[in-house]
Amino acid sequence: MRLKLLILAGGKGSRLGGKKAIIPFFGKPLIYWVFKNLKDLSSPIYISVKNETQEEEIKKELIKEKVEFDEIIFIRDLYPEIEGPLSGIISALKLFSEESAFLVAAVDQPLISKNFLNYLDLLSYIFCNQFVIVSKGREKINPFPGVYPCSLKGEMETFLFNSPKKSLFRFFQYLTTNQRIFFIENDQKIETETFININTLEDLKRAEICFYQKLKNQKM
Structure with a gap:
């Protein structure tokens, strides 16, 4: 895996x-x-967090699961006043040179396919870390997991400072106009559970059912 990994x-x-x-x-x-x-x-x-309190809460829970300190590095948002994922992403991108890139996953995606993550890593290598790479289905864009190159940190920061709406999808429109985004479209090889997001208690129940079924299939 050539990409740096960010949650x-x-x-x-x-x-x-x-x-x-x-x-x-x-x-x-x-x-x-x-x-x-x-x-x-x-x-x-x-691991991208808003503040020290959030960092300590997560660290405490991961230590309970025997995660070692050298396995995790926390990044606090440089612009915590900005809502949404862009603040966390730019805070990570600014730490490294333009040759680097991050594979970014959301914390509410417990069913990520490792095959898809490896596929993203390969595409990033082919495109020399010059494009945001995300999946696009028939109905919507799936921003995570996706590749976000450090070479875009200047453009992303300019967008954040100047756009009245600092949403990720508005940024995608900006990137599309400037030909700096690559969409993986309707790829049948991508397991659909990779893009399951948990935002509500109903989502949590559905994800648990899917997760249980996945574990069951692995044991068969």
Whole structure:
């Protein structure tokens, strides 16, 4: 794995009752499952958080799961006043040279396919870390997991300072106009559970059913 690995864990998780990253999922904090999938590919794992309090809460839970300090590096948002994932992404991109890139996953994606992550790594290598790479289905764009190159940190920061709406999808429109984004479209080889997001208690129940079925199939 040539890419650096980042988990976005700064969301409030209001619809889940708060503290999304440490919501229990099969007896372990939600972030543990995303961390586990990424750790099998490379280490350390960078974890994006809003502030010190959030960092300490997550660190405490991961230590309970016997995660070592040298396996994780926390990145606090440089612009915590900006809502949404762009603040966490730019805070990570600014740490490294333009030759680097991050594979970015969301903390609420416990069913990520490792095959897809490896596919993203290959595409990033082919395109020399010059494009954002995300999946695009028939109905929507799936921003995570995706590749976000450090070569775009200047453009992203300019966008954040100047755009009245600092949403990720508005940034995608900007990138499309400037031909700096590559969409993986309707790829039948991508397991659909990779893009399952947990935003509500209903989502959590559905993800648990899917996760249980996946474990069951692996044992058969």
